[in-house]
Amino acid sequence: MAPTKKTIRQRTYNELRDRIVTLQYAPKSVISEKDLAAELGVSRTPVRESLLRLRDEGLVEVFPQMGTFVAHVDIDRVELAQFIREAIECTALAGFVKNRSTPRHLEALHANLAAQRRVADTGANLREFFVLDEAFHLGLLELSGRNTAWPIVASQKAHLDRARRYGLVIHPIGSLIDQHQRTVDAIESGDLDLAVAVLREHLREILGDLATVQEQNPEIFASRQLRPVRRLVTTLEPQ
Numbered sequence: 001m002a003p004t005k006k007t008i009r010q011r012t013y014n015e016l017r018d019r020i021v022t023l024q025y026a027p028k029s030v031i032s033e034k035d036l037a038a039e040l041g042v043s044r045t046p047v048r049e050s051l052l053r054l055r056d057e058g059l060v061e062v063f064p065q066m067g068t069f070v071a072h073v074d075i076d077r078v079e080l081a082q083f084i085r086e087a088i089e090c091t092a093l094a095g096f097v098k099n100r101s102t103p104r105h106l107e108a109l110h111a112n113l114a115a116q117r118r119v120a121d122t123g124a125n126l127r128e129f130f131v132l133d134e135a136f137h138l139g140l141l142e143l144s145g146r147n148t149a150w151p152i153v154a155s156q157k158a159h160l161d162r163a164r165r166y167g168l169v170i171h172p173i174g175s176l177i178d179q180h181q182r183t184v185d186a187i188e189s190g191d192l193d194l195a196v197a198v199l200r201e202h203l204r205e206i207l208g209d210l211a212t213v214q215e216q217n218p219e220i221f222a223s224r225q226l227r228p229v230r231r232l233v234t235t236l237e238p239q
Contacts, residue, residue, distance in 0.1 A: 005046075008042055008046050009046045009049055009050065012040060012042055012046040012047055012049075012050045013046075013049075013050040013053055013054070015040065016031075016036070016047075016050050016051070016054060017050075017054060017057075017059065017158065020054065020059050020060070020070055020158070020162070021059075021158050021161050021162060022127070022165070023162060023165055023166075025070045026070065026220070027070050027071065027072045027073060027162075027219070027220040027221075028069060028070060028072070028219070028220075029069065029070040030067055030068070030069055031051065031060060031067075031068040031069065031070065032067075032068075033047045033048055033051070033068070051068055057158060058071055058074055058077055058158075058159065059071050059158055059159075071222070072220060072221055072222035073159055073162050073163055073166075073220050073221050073222065074159050074221075074222050075210070075214075075221060075222070077158075077159035077160070078159045078160045078163045078206070078210070079207070080156070081156045081157040081158075081159060081160035082157075082160055082203065082204070082206060082207060084152075084153065084156050084157075085153050085156075085157060085160070085203060086200060086203045086204070088141075088146070088149050088152065088153055089137060089140060089141065089153070089199060089203065090196050090199055090200050090203070092140070092141055092144040092145075092146035092149065093140060093143075093144055093183075093187075093192065093195055093196050093199055094192060094196050095144060095146075096143060096144045096145075096187065096192060096195075097145075099145075102143065105139065105142055105143040106143065106184070106187070106188065108139055108142075109136065109139050109140070109143065109184050110184065112132055112135055112136045112139060113136070113177065113180055113181055113184065115132050116129060116132050116133070116136070116173075116177045116180065117177060119132065119173075120173045120174055120177060126165070126168045126169070126173075129168065129173055130161075130164070130165060130168065133176070133180075136180055138150050140183070140199070143187070160206065162220075163206060163209075163210060163213060164206050166213045166217060166220070167205075167206050167209035167210075167213055170209060170212055170213065170216070171205065171209055176202065176205070179198055179199075179201065179202040179205075180202070182198045183195050183198045183199050183202065186198060
């Protein structure tokens with residue numbers, strides 16, 4: 001069955017958003033509708049529609065007569081997304097009640113932790129660790145029976161995820177895995193207050209990393225209004 005227009009639009013949007021969030025398209029990169037349409041094998045219409053959606057999310061900036069560029073990381077959006085994530089994940093864990101599926105979910109969390117350690121032991125592939133980290137936090141929501149809240153978290157944290165990826169370069173992976181382990185250990189011991197406290201500490205790590213990330217990569221953050229110099233350049237310049 002041939003894909004519908006709706007399916008093509010969604011796939012195009014998902015692909016572009018993923019490239020931005022995973023830093024395949026770094027802040028300030030030029031995005032060409034024509035080139036993307038040819039690469040993805042679609043018309044320019046779904047590309048244009050996807051870029052409009054991404055503009056509304058603050059992930060791209062469109063300058064008339066100049067072009068479309070990947071937006072800088074917005075600190076306000078990072079902090080808001082962290083607040084939303086902490087509120088949902090910590091509240092869900094605080095309300096955790098054991099049930100028949102609990103052993104299965106805990107087993108999955110332990111398997112995830114083992115995979116995290118293997119990644120760290122073999123050189124810390126940051127992209128692979130990020131995927132496992134996402135799965136771990138989704139697993140905590142599944143344990144709490146609140147996994148349907150994950151799309152809400154995911155939809156809000158694009159800027160947060162870009163900052164987190166930069167943060168992983170400077171943050172010891174082992175310490176993050178240790179916080180994951182301590183959270184699971186506290187759950188299994190029945191100390192939910194401790195589990196929530198460790199999870200809250202863990203989710204706030206990015207806020208502590210931001211100052212260092214900004215100092216080392218000031219060009220990726222939005223600090224004032226920027227606009228491109230020419231249509232085909234790949235940098236932005238202060239007005």
